[in-house]
């Protein structure tokens with residue numbers, strides 16, 4: 001029997017090279033959804049890569065998902081980020097919803113139909129503070145109503161379902177939140193702004209006014225506070241960082257081919273840029289070690305019989321996750337800028353084989369995807385009270 005991990009990575013590598021890469025320029029230029037690559041991922045049943053095997057899914061873990069994101073991002077950052085964001089939503093349901101027949105059935109359907117799930121945490125009035133909501137779930141018998149003024153919904157117009165944060169009830173505090181799965185038949189999205197951005201243009205993430213209603217079984221019974229610390233934050237920060245690692249790897253690979261080209265043009269000499277290449281390749285190695293180390297630690301914790309719940313919800317773990325996000329988002333831009341300096345004008349041109357522009361534009365989104373200062377502020381408060389090392 002084929003090893004699902006090996007077959008998934010080789011499928012992602014093929015899709016990256018043959019489908020995502022040739023479409024990435026038009027995805028970026030036209031700010032269009034990477035339809036071809038996402039359809040190819042569906043055809044390989046990779047949208048259910050994290051669904052447990054007993055429900056028919058791929059049963060992959062954090063390390064493999066991280067590898068898939070890294071591979072895809074080397075070819076098309078938007079494809080990789082859409083894939084990563086979808087897997088984060090699947091993980092929240094798979095790790096916190098399996099006590100419910102509804103969510104079990106949903107994941108079984110997702111395996112068959114390869115639904116794409118988008119995330120709706122950001123909201124007008126709270127920005128990127130995921131642990132605060134203005135909107136609330138309004139219960140009406142065994143049904144609910146939920147409206148949200150969402151500032152950013154990546155691939156909102158292309159998703160089959162949405163996973164939305166909201167206050168548990170109209171009388172609940174802003175941080176007393178639920179996570180609700182909405183199905184396309186039961187929600188409407190009114191786009192009220194554009195997505196004409198510097199980078200990550202293919203994620204197609206404009207603001208929307210969301211209106212929905214549904215049956216109460218669509219509300220995860222576990223409080224969002226627990227889902228966020230145990231799953232949404234670790235999966236987000238590790239899979240985003242994996243996408244950023246793929247972008248950095250692609251930039252360094254272009255810098256390497258540029259330096260080799262220079263070396264070939266003057267045989268017997270070492271181009272001066274080779275020193276800078278050696279330097280940036282060391283920085284990339286540190287970035288890779290950080291991402292892989294945290295992904296491995298997380299996978300080990302999640303595989304424990306109690307799913308590592310105590311550690312996952314601890315302050316020291318939250319700090320580690322936040323440090324990964326902030327560090328990788330910063331070093332990504334540093335690496336890409338150094339690659340630009342190595343490639344010089346050839347890197348600055350949009351039509352050259354070693355063009356670095358899109359990597360830089362895409363990479364600049366990393367620090368904003370939940371603002372780094374917001375994360376530093378959270379870390380600062382935790383460090384003031386953290387007792388253990």
Ligand SMILES: Cc1cc2nc3c(=O)[nH]c(=O)nc-3n(C[C@H](O)[C@H](O)[C@H](O)COP(=O)(O)OP(=O)(O)OC[C@H]3O[C@@H](n4cnc5c(N)ncnc54)[C@H](O)[C@@H]3O)c2cc1C
Pocket residue numbers: 085118119120121122123126127128129152153154155200203205365368369370371372373374377
């Ligand atoms: C490519 C991309 C895709 C995205 N996709 C989605 C998606 O699918 N779904 C979704 O819900 N969201 C999505 N987002 C939104 C994202 O997760 C953040 O919510 C959003 O980028 C934050 O918006 P903002 O910059 O207005 O931040 P805000 O959080 O409003 O912050 C504005 C500024 O204030 C600073 N700031 C805020 N609070 C503090 C503080 N306490 N201390 C210090 N400084 C602070 C921030 O650092 C930032 O500089 C996406 C973002 C990007 C870039």
